[in-house]
Amino acid sequence: MRQTNYQLFDFLDFDTDLNGGDRLWRACPPTHIEEKSGDIFITIPFQKQNNSNEITPDNSAPRKSYQLRLRAYGEKILRVSVVFDGQISETSEMLEMAESLKVTPLTFEKTENEWLIKDSQGNKKAVVDFRQPETDWWSDLQPAPQETIDIRFYADGKKEVRLSAYDMFSPARHDAFALAYVEKDGKANRATFSVHANPDECFMGTGERFAKMDLSGKTLQMRNQDGQGVNNRRTYKNIPFYISTEMYGLFLHTTSFAKFSLADHSTRSAQVMVEDTVLDTFLIGGDTPEEILFGYRQLTGFPSMPPLWSFGVWMSRMTYFSADEVNEICDRMRKEKYPCDVIHLDTGWFETDWLCEWKFNKERFPDPEKFIRNLRDNGYKVSLWQLPYIAYTAEQYKEASENNYISKSEKKIQGASNFSVQDYAGTIDFTYDKATEWYKGLLKNLLDMGVVCIKADFGEDIHLDAEYHSMSPDKLHNIYPLLYQKAAYEITKEVTGDGIIWARSAWAGAQRYPLHWGGDSACSWDGLAGSLKGGLHFGLSGFGFWSHDVPGFHSVPNFMNSIIPDDIYVRWTQFGVFSSHIRYHGSHKREPWHYPQIASVIKDWWNLRYRLIPYILEQSEKATHTGYPVLRAMWMHHTQDKTVRHIDDQYYFGSDMLVAPVMNPENRRDIYLPEGKWINFFTGEVFEGNQWLKDVVVPLEEMPVFVKYGAEIPVYPFNVDSTDDMDMEKVVRVTFDQDYSFDKIKKY
Incomplete structure (x- = not known):
């Protein structure tokens, strides 16, 4: 209309x-x-x-x-x-x-x-x-209200x-x-x-909104959709909550x-x-x-605390297709000293790519228990992709249909990020307790093998023409992600002891079940900027933890095959290091050795990530019992500064760090330092706040990060292969004052 x-x-x-x-x-x-x-x-x-x-x-x-x-x-x-x-x-x-x-x-x-x-x-x-409003009668041209x-x-x-x-x-x-x-x-x-x-x-929040910091002047639909990127009105995570200045x-x-x-x-x-x-x-x-x-x-509800290993590097792509391929990549990361904690298998671990049956392909993964065990012995945790729709050709279709575990529909789930050729017969009905337990049983089989995390993908769309056990589809549509993710989270915590999932959609209350990532961003500067906007609004919508695909999900203009520029890979890596969680994923090669000109730079940033894990843990713990997210809009700390109401390309990382990602190929940007005294994290230079630093040149291997003067930051003083190697008794605290230099972070 x-x-x-x-x-x-x-x-x-x-x-x-x-x-x-x-x-x-x-x-x-x-x-x-x-x-x-x-x-x-x-x-x-x-x-x-x-x-x-x-x-x-x-x-x-x-x-x-x-x-x-x-x-x-x-x-x-x-x-x-x-x-x-x-x-x-x-x-x-x-x-x-x-x-x-x-x-x-x-x-x-x-x-x-x-x-x-x-x-x-x-x-x-x-x-x-x-x-009643006071009046001074003059005319009856218009009637009274x-x-x-x-x-x-x-x-x-x-x-x-x-x-x-x-x-x-x-x-x-x-x-x-x-x-x-x-x-x-x-x-x-x-x-x-x-x-x-x-x-x-000014107004902020309302979910993962890919928009400017101030939402005034916008009408927003509280209806979850497959976002199909991070540069449009659609969003995977609508939260019917806003916060006002x-x-x-x-x-x-x-x-x-x-x-x-x-x-x-x-x-x-x-x-x-x-x-x-x-x-x-x-x-x-x-x-x-x-x-x-x-x-x-x-x-x-408050976010729960994710496990230590989740704060390390996650490696993935769409997709790995065999145990041999995964082992080769994991062995090479160890050999070349790239620290990493999680290897994620996306759609290719099934018998047929994208045909979700919750079972490993027997030929390409002949002994999944041994495969997972060997990876764990090498410091890797395994995460698996799946989704909440049952295809007509799935092994579970007859059982699910006959027992009313899924909705009944003649129509296919729509969504441009459904890249399969599968016709989905129904949506798992999480309004039915027996269907929920059945789904948990499917996941339990995998978790018992040693899998530690389930990627609870999709969930934004359900069959709206179908019947569900105890809710009408129009009332179920938005809350479906919460029910879906709750089930995956609960069985994961029950079996492994760790409360964690990796989810794309959300509604109010889903912050209790971390963590969520930003969906299918383009591997472009626009995709990087849109991702950060979404994360800032998401943090102002009650969520504590949030991540994104590094260095973007899909290539441009060729969705699957365009080569990712080195500078985007580096700049997105820097943003990932200063996010609550960092995962590499997408439609093209993601392992750093495929980018030989910058591979050593990436390794340095990964090592820095592990050095910062004690600080990230400290700030994450704070997010579980306060109103703070890990990644925060600057307005949260400077409510009287009207400038920060409109800044969506800088953010606080925890309470003490101010991060200004470079999001252009010119290697320069303006930086706003709010009130206070600040120390450049990398150079040790001291700045007075309440000023703009104009047209700052930032070489590709550097990033603008500032720390509050006087802050004490806990760091891990050694390089490690994974968090398995970390002994938290060895954490040191670095004071940011006139004696600070970056050598105190990297000297060990």
Whole structure:
């Protein structure tokens, strides 16, 4: 449909001919308030509107009333819910509330002009305002505005988040609605609300968004898709949560398809529309972004700590096809002293490439247990690819179909990164406990052999025309990655003791099951820049750990066969070293000796990665019990510096390191140093912050990395083949002061 630039059509999805059976109902001033068991219930009447883009009341229809519920959790979280049909999900797979997060009772007081809602400590939590705008009558050219609802929320008792009561040009021309719902053919179908946005307010998060740091001016679809790269609107990981520079977060608790319009359809409002009959929203306050993200994790769960070996180098490509090929590569890495911990087998370990049957090819991998054991003895862990769809030709198809372990569908799963010729008969149904256990059994056979990690690929798309055990497909679609990854994570931890997967898709709550990577990026400067943008927003969406394919997934312009330039390989390696996890993967040769002009440079960076693992472990541990991710947008540490709101090509790596990847073939870039005193990690040069370093020349073997002056960084003082060789009793701490030099990192 062509854009009309009218909110009713472009955001609320009304048919432009107004003949799709939709009718709008708008909230009016509340009529009643009461307290029940510490919750506040506010009765709100809704007025039907005439079937027109001119928003006028249909006074022939009686009003319908619904209750808005307010519930406080702790001191900084306010849950705002209204049900138009159905019921609120008090628990869900998305929620994993911290034991410390308790419901705080609310009370209310009535005055002539307002209802004041407070918590048990006397903190203001909401105000329902009945005062009318002041007028000085001059003309009746336009009628007075319709009745509306004016509620202000104070999640942390201080900062106001208010509904957009009057976002309009004239009484009949609206750009946002404070609170409304849409009936389709006489039944509640979808709902919307909007909160006021300030002119200089910025928005971030919403998942792995391949966009500028400030998302204001964008309307975002909360619907997972195969991203097919990292330079478009599509994304594998939509998270219905945003964080505002006004210091609040908004989490839409739903699995339904939804939209966020962040100062886009109206620059005065941040709007939410959900294809559901329940609006269930958590407002999260805090004085810092970390506090807000901590509150979000208190609701949806904290990341668990990945194992030590996962922080080493992972080597992969699409794909290795035999045990001999893998052994040759692994032996060469050891012989030539490239440190590495994980060898990943992508689609080629099956009997037929891409035909996922969870079994090794007997000819090319004749003794998988011995193969895995020998690799482990050589310091390598084995990771395996698979996906959650059953093909018609798969060995498991009959069993899965007859036992209803998969959905029933006549259509094929779509997605341009499905490079197989397989027709997928159904999606494994993780809403059915027996199907989940069956799937876990398939993985257990592999984990019992010694495999340590499952690549939980895909999951963004399911059969939407099919039936599932206990959810409708439109409600299951977004949360499917969470159910899928939870199953893979649980069986992996049960068998191996290590909680880890390698996953591409995500929804709210999936941060509990690390780790996630950035999908199918192009081996280009655009792909590198887009990957970092996605990682920054992902870290502002509750996730602690995130990685990406080094040096990009697919070649350009020839998808499988274009040669990767040396400088992209090096620059992406540098970015990988300063990411929570580093994995080489893609459609072309990835092993460094295929790039002989830069192979020695790559080895140096890999050795540096292992030197930094103690610091990465320290920062990763912090990510499991705070609101911090490992890779952080600069705004998390400099909220008063408006410059950093718009910087998406630099980031904090943990609390003490500032990283500015070079993402162009010119070997130069501008670098912004925020407030503070900084030491160049490689040269030891000291800089005062709050300045731009313009057009800095950065030779290919170097990278701009700065450390906070006075910081102590734990490092491992020796080169190793893998993390198996690391004795953490030998870790040393290097102080970054006037006596620092890079020799202290590399001298051992």
